[in-house]
Amino acid sequence: MRIACVGGGPAGLYFAILMKRRDATSEVTVYERNPPKRTQGWGVVYWNDLVESLQAADSTSAAAICANSVKWTDQGLHLRGRWTLHSGRGGYGIGRHRLLELLTARAIELGVRVVYDTDICDVRQVCHADLVVAADGSGSALRRNAADRFSTSISTGRNKYIWLGSTKVLDTFTFALVRTPAGWIWFHGYAHDGETSTCVVECPPETWSGLGFDRCDARQAVDMLEPLFADVLEDHPLLLGESSWLNFRTVRNEHWHDGNLVLMGDAAHTTHFTIGSGTKLALQDAIALSESLGEHHDLETALSAYGQGRREALRQPQSEARCSAAWFENIERYVGLGDIQLFLLLRERRSPLLARIPPLLYYRLHMLAEKVPALRRLRRWIGPPARAVYSRWRY
Missing domain, CATH: 3.50.50.60 (FAD/NAD(P)-binding domain)
Structure with missing residues (x-):
């Protein structure tokens, strides 16, 4: 052939x-x-x-x-100057x-x-x-x-995103959320070799335009992003490559x-x-x-x-993927929760049930699922056993 x-x-x-x-x-x-x-x-x-x-x-x-x-075993949420970590399924x-x-x-x-x-x-x-x-x-x-x-x-998705690198070698799969005067912005980050990490920066269009990214080129945008994530990246620079702001298709x-x-x-x-x-x-x-x-x-x-x-x-x-994208497009619905509650719902973002009930109620159902046999039938919507998640949170 x-x-x-x-x-x-x-x-x-x-x-x-x-x-x-x-x-x-x-x-x-x-x-x-x-x-x-x-x-x-x-x-x-x-x-x-x-x-x-x-x-x-x-x-x-x-x-x-x-x-x-590069292999990792932990996932981390950096929010309001604090880390919340979860040890679970690893990735590469x-x-x-x-x-x-x-x-x-x-x-x-x-x-x-x-x-x-x-x-x-x-x-x-x-x-x-x-x-x-x-x-x-x-x-x-x-x-x-x-x-x-x-x-x-x-x-076409609602949020804007840009695919960047950093010289900070992240030791966990990292979600870093930052609140700005224009709204929330965050990155999904992970190491991909011994010297560099990937940082996918994402935000709603209101935050994107409110911070002025619609009026500058990608290099200027990186210069503006670095101070926002300086804490979690420990002042390591962001790297641009050939990236530009996009909407996911x-x-x-x-x-x-x-x-x-x-x-x-x-x-x-x-x-x-x-x-x-x-x-x-x-x-x-x-x-x-x-x-x-x-x-x-x-x-x-x-x-x-x-x-x-x-x-x-x-x-x-x-x-x-549709549920996960929608979670981040509606992030304001979740960011008022406590750090542990927010991180659990972040990890549960693939569930179609999450968008249909109040976030705090979802969290409580998730925590009850391990204790109430009748709720175990909902586990394909709610996610992994609560005990396997909750007992491993740490600050």
């Missing part, structure tokens, strides 16, 4: 790796619009469930990714640039051809390929050219393939960054498509099965 992967991000590279492992005689080419070593973003996060999937799919690349990742961070280096090296080792500085906007540019994989991001040109056939829908597609063109990763779907699953879901797409192609000899059948399976698998994370 001749395969053209359009987009040299995690999804396209990993799919190329898996297809060469499945059939070394396949001709697999990855086309990347940017030059080598140029990528946007700082670090990405993933969890133990992805580690298990990667180890099963390709133990060599899994070992390299894990060896170059890795620099996006380093992740792509590792995947590129593995792909080339297996015989994948990687072509840079090549912008593929039309399937006719790769008409020689038996299969064309659109892994070219949320703004996919290949998808846009056939948006009616994919039944694409795109919705949620991409959905009712159909995932058109002829021999198939969508993968952000081209097929996006989930809000507040659940930290974008890279995980993209890599799982790659695994699912390679498996479907191995199970079905007919291309149409394989692509249909892949799309149907992944749409089903995405229902829960997409629901959780």
